[in-house]
Amino acid sequence: xxxRNRKNAQWREKPERTVGLDLGDRFSHYCILNAQGExxxxxxxxxxxxxxxxxxxxxxxxxxALECGTHSPWVSRLLQQWGHQVIVANAxxxxxxxxxxxxxxxxxxxxxxxxAQSDPELLKPIQHRSRARQQDLNLLRARHTLVRARTLVINxxxxxxxxxxxxxxxxxxxxxxxxxxxxxxxxxxxxxxPVLEQVATLNTHIAALDQQIETLxxxxxxISLLRTAPGVGPVVAAxxxxxxxxxxxxxxxxxMGARLGLRPKQHQSGDRDPxxxxxxxxxxxxxxxxxxxxxxxxxxxxxxxxxxRWGLQLAGTGNQGAKKRAVVAVARKLAVLLHAMWRxxxxxxxxxxxxxxxxxxx
Numbered sequence: 202x203x204x205r206n207r208k209n210a211q212w213r214e215k216p217e218r219t220v221g222l223d224l225g226d227r228f229s230h231y232c233i234l235n236a237q238g239e240x241x242x243x244x245x246x247x248x249x250x251x252x253x254x255x256x257x258x259x260x261x262x263x264x265x266a267l268e269c270g271t272h273s274p275w276v277s278r279l280l281q282q283w284g285h286q287v288i289v290a291n292a293x294x295x296x297x298x299x300x301x302x303x304x305x306x307x308x309x310x311x312x313x314x315x316x317a318q319s320d321p322e323l324l325k326p327i328q329h330r331s332r333a334r335q336q337d338l339n340l341l342r343a344r345h346t347l348v349r350a351r352t353l354v355i356n357x358x359x360x361x362x363x364x365x366x367x368x369x370x371x372x373x374x375x376x377x378x379x380x381x382x383x384x385x386x387x388x389x390x391x392x393x394x395p396v397l398e399q400v401a402t403l404n405t406h407i408a409a410l411d412q413q414i415e416t417l418x419x420x421x422x423x424i425s426l427l428r429t430a431p432g433v434g435p436v437v438a439a440x441x442x443x444x445x446x447x448x449x450x451x452x453x454x455x456x457m458g459a460r461l462g463l464r465p466k467q468h469q470s471g472d473r474d475p476x477x478x479x480x481x482x483x484x485x486x487x488x489x490x491x492x493x494x495x496x497x498x499x500x501x502x503x504x505x506x507x508x509x510r511w512g513l514q515l516a517g518t519g520n521q522g523a524k525k526r527a528v529v530a531v532a533r534k535l536a537v538l539l540h541a542m543w544r545x546x547x548x549x550x551x552x553x554x555x556x557x558x559x560x561x562x563x
Contacts, residue, residue: 221314232310266317290324429549432494454541458533495531506551
């Protein structure tokens with residue numbers, strides 16, 4: 202069965218009632234349609250297990266559409282547990298919802314219900330990862346939060362030092378507490394001491410999380426496989442595997458650039474086809490990690506490879522804009538390469554063999 206047919210097969214069953222559920226932080230709005238598309242019930246319920254249970258636990262099987270968001274993972278699992286057919290919509294790609302001039306919770310719930318009843322594929326459905334994978338992904342997100350906090354604290358202290366006539370040395374975040382202490386202006390010492398202690402504490406917590414991330418390869422062997430690619434460490438490999446969840450999330454590896462928002466926007470009209478920036482849709486964290494990996498591939502310590510040579514050729518001797526575009530292009534190609542490695546089980550090859558061109562001569 203083709204990829205498209207597999208996607209459509211899951212929606213062939215169509216329960217008599219279709220529900221649009223617009224999730225809110227405290228309360229959620231729902232709209233129920235009958236088989237003829239008529240609104241037969243609307244209302245508001247608390248966004249809690251008790252509220253959802255009262256409305257959906259002891260009723261016949263329904264098709265329920267909800268937007269992807271903070272609450273959608275646990276809500277979708279509950280609804281599926283109660284026997285419902287659940288569609289989690291990728292709202293970013295459904296402009297009729299996100300760009301509606303009449304956007305409100307009641308309208309969004311009805312819009313979700315009508316799209317789910319007519320053609321679920323219009324909602325660009327996504328599938329949430331398992332609870333265990335979500336927990337492992339939260340480990341990466343917690344680390345990301347601590348790294349951002351550490352960067353903010355370090356930059357703030359650098360700014361304070363400059364305002365007092367000093368300048369802190371360039372160094373790694375891990376060595377910052379010790380090296381910076383020697384260059385703090387005397388007038389800032391009482392203020393800087395607790396800040397440096399905070400950086401040291403964050404370093405300890407981040408190192409502990411790094412050790413936990415290293416152990417993820419024991420549960421997900423594909424992480425070790427992806428780490429054979431240049432610039433792909435344990436964090437990047439784990440984020441790639443846990444964010445995408447499974448290799449068949451796209452039909453072809455070459456679609457990964459668009460999937461992660463690394464494809465240029467298109468605004469072609471007649472003879473006009475202006476150059477656009479990348480779409481930046483989908484997961485921002487994974488996209489930023491791939492860009493960091495691309496910087497390493499093109500940097501002074503990047504090992505020689507076909508990917509590096511291709512990226513350096515794109516960058517050429519042009520301006521800073523050309524170099525930035527080359528970094529994004531390498532990140533996009535790296536996203537495709539990692540997916541192909543995951544799908545085929547083959548380790549990274551710096552110089553893959555060229556495909557033979559079929560001979561068209563008789």
